[in-house]
Amino acid sequence: MPGAVPGGEARRGTEAPPARATSDGSGIRIPRLYCPDAVRDDPALGEEVNERLVAWAAEIGIFEGRLERLRSHQFGRLFMLAHPDTDDPDRLLAAARCGLSEWAVDDHWVDEGEDTRPELFGTRMALAHGVIDPARLPNAYAHRFEEQVAREPVLRAFRSALALLHGIASPVQVARLRHELAVMFVGYAQEAEWRQHDRRPAVWEYLLHRYENAFYPCMVLIDPVAGYELPAAEFADHRVRRTYLYAGMANVLLNDIYSMAKEDPTDTNLPNLIAEEEGIPLQDAVDRSAAIHDELMHTIEAECAALTALGSPQLGRYLAGLWAWMGGSKQWHATSARYRTQTQQTSDDRKETTR
Template identity: 55%
Template sequence: MSLLSRMTAPAARHDVARLVATLLASPPHQSDRSYHSVRPVAPKRLPGTGGALPERHAPLPTGPTGLGTSAARIAAGRKDVAARKDIAERKAVGGATVDAGSAPVDAGGVAVDTGGVAVDTGGVAVPDLYCPPALRDAPALADEVNARLVAWAEEIGLYAGRLDRVQAADFGRLMMLAHPDTDDPDRLLAAGKCALAEWATDDYYCDDETMGSAPALLGAQLGIAYTAIDPTHPPLGYVPAVEKAMREDPVRTALRTGFAHLGRYADPSQLARLHHEVAVLFVGYCQEGSWRTQGRMPAAWEYLAHRQINSFLPCIAMTDVVGGYALPAAEYSDPRVRRAVTMASTAATLVNDLYSMAKERHSGSVEFNLPTVIAEEERCSPREAVERSAAIHDELVRTFETEAAALALTGSPQLRRFLAGVWAWLGGNRAWHSGSPRYTSPTS
């Protein structure tokens, strides 16, 4: 599914947020400070430590966390529902959001999001979600990246006749918010090209019939599309046909040129990692296509497995490339790291499920999202399905928070920075969703 919608989130007052602020307060790749309109607030220093946060013995979050513990928090979570609704009702209506740059600061000196207006998803208000705030807001940098991204799309013929929608979606702002440890517009542009190419693959081949999508063609199209980033090597006589196929399809051109641009900054192991994540993403696209062909709704467990592979993970996997460092391949593939990072990406994608429901109601086609799947399987009301989906999201984020904190204490400096970047990415993604009209506008 295309990953654009509106969302808000409550405060993130916890130890990993402080760790993130510490790691990203003075990143080593700030080449142009003029782009920063907001900087992360430095956390308070502990007395008797020389002004630094302790590398070991940092307190981990308390209370029940981890997969399988959401039920233990259901009762407490439901007690919060009335308070959350009261907060939402006191906010200004009409799509107002809390600006990350003016968010209040908690006792530890970390900027926090106090929650925003509940968004209507076809008659059901989405509860506030457990999610960190964005670490910065730099509109000038976002505008620069977005302008370059739209110019690139126009140059290669991507979204021809619909560039106004690409412009309005403001993918440049997403890159600026999701990658706060760099202000190099070219690095952010490289990531933006790859992300937009992946979403275009979804739109052109999977979701949008007006752009030529058809379930019967999906596997064949994705198979050729993958060779745009991991090239095929045919006998010489077939090279012209391959090149013609690449040039004539704007999605393939976008994938090829986008990943070539990212290759200026990524080492071979990082590119191999991204090739793997995109291949898995394409498997997820095919899985959804099979449900459409069969005309069936998947079980909840099956859908959640799907959302781990059809997710934001290819975007999150670029965190170190954009930041200008390299997470060792052995650490990225460590099962403990893989578990934490995939939970974060799944949670981010469930946010899209929750906040895209209103848009999907007007699409005229069968759409798959977690609330719909839960409502079908459990025969519950839409409101109950939304609340249960939000609880699953929160469980995943809390589990990532706990496990990332533990990994950061024992892993390499690169792993600490990568995990901090994933946490920051979640906050930036939330902030971008709160403003992009791709799902909120009926014509986007």
């Protein structure tokens, strides 16, 4: 199979370009991170998935007015890199639609929507849960809920994404995604409380948050995208669960480090919180964040190797897919326009025009 079983294969990637300029003109350097490389890179397949994903976003109504920027972020490439067990664009698109729906929560309701007031978030999460785990209201009231769904593109995106997922996933696998999305919604509600009260969490509280609001809702689709099903007893085993949740947390901390390119210094991310709590320069806090990421990755690597030796062939395949997902995600983060500064993009554009 394409993914290598964890156990010594991870490498430190090449050093990334500066994440963003500081006030004195110097750059914040992203350290080399302990993470596997992508197993495969098929640009044509990634482009096909990306174009189909952008077309779906336009049809649903998410990212309206931002479709070209969405296209440049190359989310289709992310899912091509992260799921090397298949070259079927339909399967990759099913995962990509679910992932983009999850990103739309952040991009529409938290960062850039028409109304990002944190006090609205509890209601919005309740509506989203009513879509992903379909609510069945009495007949006299059901149309009121449907009117809300029809007005809100993010809700329509979740409904459409799960409808497509049913074509490649078993009911058990869809239920797993529903559960992980519900956990993610809890994490978003926690973040909304920080924003509503203008409160900066302690580092330990933020790490707990990143255990819940992490990348695992994307990763949970590893087996349906690849065309098999991890047995329920192994999926629910506490040793397996703590390992794959740790992987989701590690990957979202990688996201924290790369996303500094587009975030404000006051944004809530691990480097900013460490810098504030410990009174150290931001570069030192970035380095500390990278060390925390690497510590998680070493733990994941060791536990994946042990579980692979003890478990079924399907578990070995799932953990290899988890490892491959993190490698694909790292490569996407290092190259996507979503995580590059405007200065870097302008510089690259100028280089392109002179070739």
